[in-house]
Amino acid sequence: MGTKYGLFRFADGIDKLLMFLGALGSIGEGLAAPMTMYMLSGAIDAFGTADQSIANEVVDKYGLRLLYVAFGVGFSCFLEGLCWTRTAERQTSRIRMEYLKSVLRQEVGYFDNQDASSTTFQVVSNISAGAHTIQDVIADKIPNSVAQSSALIFGVIVAFLLSWRIALASLPFALGFIIPGVGFGKLMMDMGIKSKDAYGVAGSIIEQAISNIRTVYSYVGKQKTVDKFSRALEESMNLGIKQGLMKGLMIGSMGMIFATWAFQSWVGGLLVTEKGESGGHVFIAGISIVLGGLSCMTALPNVPFIVDASAAAKRIFEMIDRVPEIDSEMTKGKFMQMFYDPVKGDILLDGHRIKRLQLKWLRSQFGLVNQEPVLFATSIKKNILFGKEDAPLELVIKAAKAANAHDFIVGQRGVQLSGGQKQRIAIARALLRDPRILLLDEATSALDAQSESVVQEAIDQASQGRTTLLIAHRLSSIRNVDKIMVFKSGRVVESGSHDELMQMNHGEGGIYSQMVRLQNSAIHNGYSPDERSPNTITYAPNSPASPFTHALSMSLISSIQNSPASSFSLHRYESDVKSDYCSSPTPSRWRLLEVNIPEWKRAMLGCIGAVGFGAVQPVSAYCMGALVSAYFEDKSSKVKLETRFYSFIFLSIGIITFFSNILQHYNFAIMGERLTKRIREKLLQNILSFEIGWFDKDENTSAAVCARLSTEANTVRSLVGDRMSLLVQVSANAFLSFALGLIVAWPVASVLIAIQPFIIASFYFQTVLKKQMSTNAQEAQNEGSQLASEAVVNHRTITAFSCQNRIVDLFEETLRGPQNESIRQSWISGVGLFSSQFLTVAAVALTFWFGGMLMSKGLLSSKQLFLAFFILMSTGKTIADAGTMTSDLSKGSSAVRSVFAILDRKTKIQPDNLEGQMIFQGLSLKIEAGMTMALVGESGSGKSTVIGLTERFYDPLKGFILIDDYDIKSYNLRVLRSQIALVSQEPALFAGTIHENIVYGRDDATDAEIREAAILAHAHEFISSMKDGYKTHCGERGVQLSGGQKQRIAIARAILKNPSILLLDEATNALDSMSENLVQEALDNMMVGRTCVIVAHRLSTIQMADCIAVVKNGKIVEHGSHSELLALGDHGSYYSLVKLQHYYAG
DSSP: OOSTTSTTTTOOHHHHHHHHHHHHHHHHHHTHHHHHHHHHHHHHHHHHHHGGGOOHHHHHHHHHHHHHHHHHHHHHHHHHHHHHHHHHHHHHHHHHHHHHHHHHHSOHHHHHTSOHHHHHHHHHIIIIIIHHHHHHIIIIIHHHHHHHHHHHHHHHHHHHHHHHHHHHHHHHHHHHHHHHHHHHHHHHHHHHHHHHHHHHHHHHHHHHHHHTHHHHHHTTOHHHHHHHHHHHHHHHHHHHHHHHHHHHHHHHGGGHHHHHHHHHHHHHHHHHHHSOOOHHHHHHHHHHHHHHHHHHHHHTTHHHHHHHHHHHHHHHHHHHHOOOSSOTTSSSOOOOOOSSOOSSSOOEETTEEGGGSOHHHHHHTEEEEOSSOOOOSSOHHHHHHTSOTTOOHHHHHHHHHHTTOHHHHHHOOSOOOOHHHHHHHHHHHHHHTOOSEEEEESTTTTSOHHHHHHHHHHHHHHHTTSEEEEEOSSGGGGTTSSOEEEEETTEEEEEEOHHHHHTTTTTTOOHHHHHHHHHHHTTOTTOOTTTOOOOOOOOOSOOOOOSSOSOEEEEOOSOSOOOSOOSOOHHHHHHHHHHHHHTSOOOOHHHHHHHTGGGHHHHHHHHHHHHHHHHHHHHHHHHHHHHHHHTTOSOHHHHHHHHHHHHHHHHHHHHHHHHHHHHHHHHHHHHHHHHHHHHHHHHHHHHTTSOHHHHTSGGGSHHHHHHIIIIIHHHHHHIIIIIHHHHHHHHHHHHHHHHHHHHHOHHHHHHHHHHHHHHHHHHHHHHHHHHHHHHHHHHHTHHHHHHHHHHHHTHHHHHHTTOHHHHHHHHHHHHHHHHHHHHHHHHHHHHHHHHHHHHHHHHHHHHHHHHHHHHHTTSOOHHHHHHHHHHHHTHHHHHHHHHTTHHHHHHHHHHHHHHHHHHHOOOOSSOSOOTTOOOOSSOEEEEOTTOEEEEEOSTTSSHHHHHHHHTTSSOOSSSEEEETTEEGGGSOHHHHHHTEEEEESSOOOOSSBHHHHHTTTOTTOOHHHHHHHHHHTTOHHHHHTSTTGGGOBOOGGGTTSOHHHHHHHHHHHHHHHOOSEEEEESTTTTSOHHHHHHHHHHHHHHHTTSEEEEEOSSGGGSTTOSEEEEEETTEEEEEEOHHHHHTTGGGOHHHHHHHHHHHHTO
16 A cells, blocks of 8 residues: 555655554454453353352453453554554645645646636545545554454454364354345445435425526426425435335344354254363354454445545545646746747747746746736735745835725725725735736726726836736727737737727728727717717507506615625624524424324334344343353253254344344335425425525525535434434343343342443444544644635636745645644544453453352352343443434434424515615605616615515515505515516526426416517527527536527526516626627517616616616616716716726727
């Protein structure tokens, strides 16, 4: 494993020593059972032969030997836990560091050849989940495999040393319970994977519905979504039930162990009576073979984890070993910023080929500002210092002033940054290194007009005295540059100044001129701000028949309260979620069972199976104790008779084990899976009745709701199915064990029962600590994983500023916490393993010493001692295993509380708390029937809130909204929304065919109606040109279609609805010029004869509206037609908006 791609490749000398000592400790742990059994073979012979005449010296001898074994095993386990946990963290920290270094070394082209989100996911996955898998395998799975392999090998050796005949005869039987257990276990895992995949289909239905909740509500698609979800759950439920059956068969196949005991009982009687072998040796040899088989079964589940870790290591090491084509570590680099190298040709800087320049020095001469300003999750100062790490504060302030950033940095406290502010910080970072060459890659294209003007001023100031290269789509930002170069198909087709390019071809211009005119048309469109000519169109009031007369009146008073803290930190989010669920009392478990009441017969059958299997262990233990005693009977005939009798008893127990497990797990699976399906359906049914404000909360995103329906419903299922099953089983086991033990030998049973809490606690904490340590180790790496994610996303910026070492140093700092935690955990792991194994063997020593002392006094027989010992010895571990589910029970309680909190919640269209929403300051607006009203204004002024209030996604706290002089609260919500169609900026399409998306909300539409709607939406032509036409699958969220195509399908869906009121929320804002023209034409067709409300940023799209209202700070500050508002001149808000857009469009 220390090879090129082996798990231990990054182990140093100390790690190799730790692994060597840890391996010795693992072997020592594996020796626990064989050594204990070997000592017991002599003790059983001595105690069984002497009975009540046993001498105290003999008792002391075997008691001390077992105690020595306990100390030896305990020390070995301590060494194992300490060494493996420590070396696992050391090696994985080294792997994480080398991996991140290699990622940061890679050339930009490597990331361009990958899908951006996929690359980020791979890096974060490898550095967190992948490295954690390796750490978990080194710390736990490998030492466990070594220990179990040691137990198997030495167990078989001990068996052959004690009685080679019974050992040889029993070996084939061991395969009899190993092979079925592994086989059924594999089938169960496959069923689980299929069930998870099947639920993925149902989960995608929820995710799409919640992501597009406004569309679902607008088209009254609740019941359709619930029905589709319910059908998708059927397959998942059936696979879950089959998984339960496989689980029953897997555990039931362990009945072969009792068949093995039946065979060993019969053969053992023959060996004792006819071959003269001792009863203790024969009995312990049989136990050793069974325990060896169980050790093999315990080791096998580790194999998939080790394989996964090896695969993760291979992926990580391949990246570590990858030599970048352009290496910043190399003196002779391979590319202007040298993110890429040209395949042919050269790039010269001051006459020198840049390939011959030292790469770090070359990049230090550049300052780069991208379209998306890249800032890291740290202070503004530290973000600027990425430009030059050792710069003093004076230079930082100077750079900030040069970038027009100093005033807002000093003047604001504790607020999130706007796009313009982030861009100016990015410019300050670039200027801090005083670059000779400034590269601006669409530095203002993502900003609104107001922010663009401020940033453009900063860029103009920063460009003075520097060689500057600009890339731009907004041609207004490059009008004053010295030289413009026009690219087409990878070639420069035109070059010159702005005026030269506009006057090409005798004044007709060329490609550049066409691009300028196309952008200008968006604002000009036949007018200039100074013409102020009337340009309004009045639509006829006639409209399709409907219960409304198409008059929309709104009167809103200051109502929706704003909160100063509208952004949520992680701490705030967690406390909010916690308070939501903790404020309501935990529902009674009986209420949960009431939901499951239709399956009460299945529950009864499952409980019968659980009780049956719970009784198997104490009954079989009683028979084992009696069998040992039978070997020491005086008469051979009696030995044969009793061993044959117990042989049949063990065979019967094996059959009972098989059928009771099937009965238990199959019926509880049916009960649990049906409960899960029922709860998920009820949850979705209720969630889809909630007001939109509920979905706007951070804790109720589509991902959060999907996770809740998936994990919490599963947790409840586990609580009712698996946990209830185990609880009934363990309760029956413990009650019967304690009762039988006290009946057969109450003095010994009392001592064993008294020490059970210590054994239970040791095994409980060992199991819980292992889980907790694994969780803690992963959580401790979260900060580093976040940093790695940012490093990949911002790889260009990191490369441009040559700050890889700074990122690596920051990452190294994040590893210090996990390293300190690892040292603490390694000691805890060692102590935990020591206590569990030491107490187990020490309890055996105490039992035989105390029992022997009672036997020497004539107060106890050897048979009573053997019976009590076997009945109670394994009870503690059984209870401890069940006890480890307490964490699951607490999770289950939390899940139950969360589930019923949603089921009990009543929709409140008027929320009590609308944090972060806009304040309307006495907004009053009236829209007549058949009228087109446009709403314009700055972002956040409240335009889209009007749309939400009209659809009744929200209710005003004060004021009212009237349709046909009736408050919209008086209308049936479904009827109201059936008369309103909404077309948003982001068209909401679902995973299905184009036909299914168009008919969404109106399943009874004919093919002719669908085609007519598509024609009106300018969608029929492109749909028909596709191979499958209207049956073409759109893909997840319509990913197979372009933005314009998706928007036209959304418009066709709205047309098919035949609404009385049409709401257009920036319906063309995200489209390119060509798509915008087609979509705008489709919208114009649809708007005829309908009451329309339009929200728009592109003012060219609303100049034909009957009335335009300018919204500012929650008020209507101006309203009138396009020409009327332009006539207000320089003092008018609308005029200012038009002039600003006109200026920046060139």
